[in-house]
Amino acid sequence: xxFEIDVLIIFADRDNEVASQNDQGWVSQFKNFLEPMxxxxxxxxxxxxxxxxxxxxxxxxxxxxxVIVPIVSKDFIQSTRCSEYIASSYRSIESTDKKINxxxxxxxxxxxxxxxxxxxxxxxxxxMYQLDPDSGDVMxxxxxxxxxxxRQYWMExxxxxxxxxxxxxILRNGSKSSEVKNIYRRKSVYLAETSHDLSVQREVLFxxxxxxxxxxxxxRKLPGNINDLERVIRDDLSEVTxxxxxxxCAYGDTPEGSDRSLQDIQNRLALERSNSAREHGEDFxxxxxxxxxxxxxxxxxxxxxxxxxxxxxxxxxAEILQTLLEDFKNIVREELEDAGxxxxxEETGGRAIYLIHDKSDHKExxxxxxxxxxxxxxxxxxxxxxxxxxxxxxxxxxxxxxDGAIIYKGKANDHWVRMKALDLLKAPGFGRKxxxxxxxxxxxxxxxxxxEPFKRQNLWxxxxxxxxxxxxxRSFLEEFK
Numbered sequence: 310x311x312f313e314i315d316v317l318i319i320f321a322d323r324d325n326e327v328a329s330q331n332d333q334g335w336v337s338q339f340k341n342f343l344e345p346m347x348x349x350x351x352x353x354x355x356x357x358x359x360x361x362x363x364x365x366x367x368x369x370x371x372x373x374x375x376v377i378v379p380i381v382s383k384d385f386i387q388s389t390r391c392s393e394y395i396a397s398s399y400r401s402i403e404s405t406d407k408k409i410n411x412x413x414x415x416x417x418x419x420x421x422x423x424x425x426x427x428x429x430x431x432x433x434x435x436x437m438y439q440l441d442p443d444s445g446d447v448m449x450x451x452x453x454x455x456x457x458x459x460r461q462y463w464m465e466x467x468x469x470x471x472x473x474x475x476x477x478x479i480l481r482n483g484s485k486s487s488e489v490k491n492i493y494r495r496k497s498v499y500l501a502e503t504s505h506d507l508s509v510q511r512e513v514l515f516x517x518x519x520x521x522x523x524x525x526x527x528x529r530k531l532p533g534n535i536n537d538l539e540r541v542i543r544d545d546l547s548e549v550t551x552x553x554x555x556x557x558c559a560y561g562d563t564p565e566g567s568d569r570s571l572q573d574i575q576n577r578l579a580l581e582r583s584n585s586a587r588e589h590g591e592d593f594x595x596x597x598x599x600x601x602x603x604x605x606x607x608x609x610x611x612x613x614x615x616x617x618x619x620x621x622x623x624x625x626x627a628e629i630l631q632t633l634l635e636d637f638k639n640i641v642r643e644e645l646e647d648a649g650x651x652x653x654x655e656e657t658g659g660r661a662i663y664l665i666h667d668k669s670d671h672k673e674x675x676x677x678x679x680x681x682x683x684x685x686x687x688x689x690x691x692x693x694x695x696x697x698x699x700x701x702x703x704x705x706x707x708x709x710x711x712d713g714a715i716i717y718k719g720k721a722n723d724h725w726v727r728m729k730a731l732d733l734l735k736a737p738g739f740g741r742k743x744x745x746x747x748x749x750x751x752x753x754x755x756x757x758x759x760x761e762p763f764k765r766q767n768l769w770x771x772x773x774x775x776x777x778x779x780x781x782x783r784s785f786l787e788e789f790k
Contacts, residue, residue, distance in 0.1 A: 504561035670719035
């Protein structure tokens with residue numbers, strides 16, 4: 310399916326106002342960051358266009374965009390025109406495969422769900438704002454390469470980028486190719502819907518899983534009647550190898566046509582999936598958390614939990630825990646940790662330096678490889694042979710597993726260096742489970758231009774001839790010890 314526009318960003322004009330002539334508006338800055346990031350994963354420059362509040366309805370055309378990104382804010386929800394643009398976009402999307410996610414809601418500021426346009430309420434929101442921890446007020450990012458931005462803005466942007474990428478690939482190919490699913494798609498998890506008393510806790514875990522690079526199902530509002538509900542849950546469970554269930558004190562609502570609660574139905578279908586997986590030799594496990602405050606549960610919920618315990622005890626591949634929720638989250642992380650990642654971390658002894666360099670500079674970095682090894686570190690290297698997706702996947706695996714990183718600038722241009730530095734900022738969004746202990750840019754010929762933006766990213770900037778650079782890298786490595 311061909312579209313003239315890859316990504317159309319819809320926004321209220323006030324959200325792109327500039328403070329001075331030399332500044333860029335929030336939306337323009339967002340586009341400038343998304344563009345090169347998406348180009349990296351697509352392997353080509355995407356066509357990303359902005360549609361302001363007072364553009365005409367046909368410029369750009371809303372029915373010729375593959376993906377729509379509304380920038381939701383107070384001004385956006387108060388704008389009749391923005392609501393009309395969203396409605397028009399949905400009319401166009403309804404004529405294509407509804408299973409493909411083509412609308413990605415970006416929250417520039419916190420907006421209550423009930424205040425958002427009805428068409429956007431069921432969508433996951435990418436939160437691109439910073440909150441003051443003391444007052445709770447929204448703060449503008451003064452430095453997009455600050456530690457605060459690294460933890461929030463770039464993690465959300467990376468997640469958004471890869472979600473858009475997956476939709477574009479499906480729209481272009483006509484279906485989910487096995488290559489995309491097996492090489493590039495992230496591991497999927499079924500996080501069961503909960504009763505109202507645990508809705509906040511589920512939402513927190515939902516977002517943590519997304520930011521760690523996982524696809525979380527269900528990713529849409531579940532049907533209200535039992536027949537459609539069971540079909541959707543079975544379909545989602547067939548896509549995952551693990552289901553996670555949070556069981557609280559409330560029994561929860563029952564869908565139309567059933568006398569069981571939603572959490573009861575999900576557990577029953579997960580048990581069904583587990584039994585089927587065992588029969589066919591497939592991997593599937595259940596992790597079930599029960600609140601320690603069970604004394605507050607009503608009698609029906611207590612009976613449900615007792616039944617649940619018996620089901621779990623009767624089969625392998627299921628684990629039930631009644632502990633602090635934070636402890637349960639740690640167990641979830643361990644369970645989800647990929648075996649390949651574990652092996653890689655064991656091989657490096659937990660101390661690995663990713664030496665990021667261009668293929669044309671491979672001979673030039675050999676002395677640095679020797680220095681890293683003799684300093685007691687393992688060296689992670691980029692791949693240069695293979696398909697684009699395989700090369701990118703290797704790069705992402707290295708970003709997950711590194712302890713420190715060195716970007717070597719030889720024949721590569723300044724733009725290449727900036728993009729690799731951005732990749733290090735995005736690393737938490739790829740599922741990293743530990744902090745990066747040190748980052749450096751090394752050049753033995755010329756310079757890296759304006760070094761200040763890199764220093765604000767906590768990057769060492771090492772410039773000089775080869776002998777000087779090697780000695781500086783030696784000092785950089787000593788910081789790890």
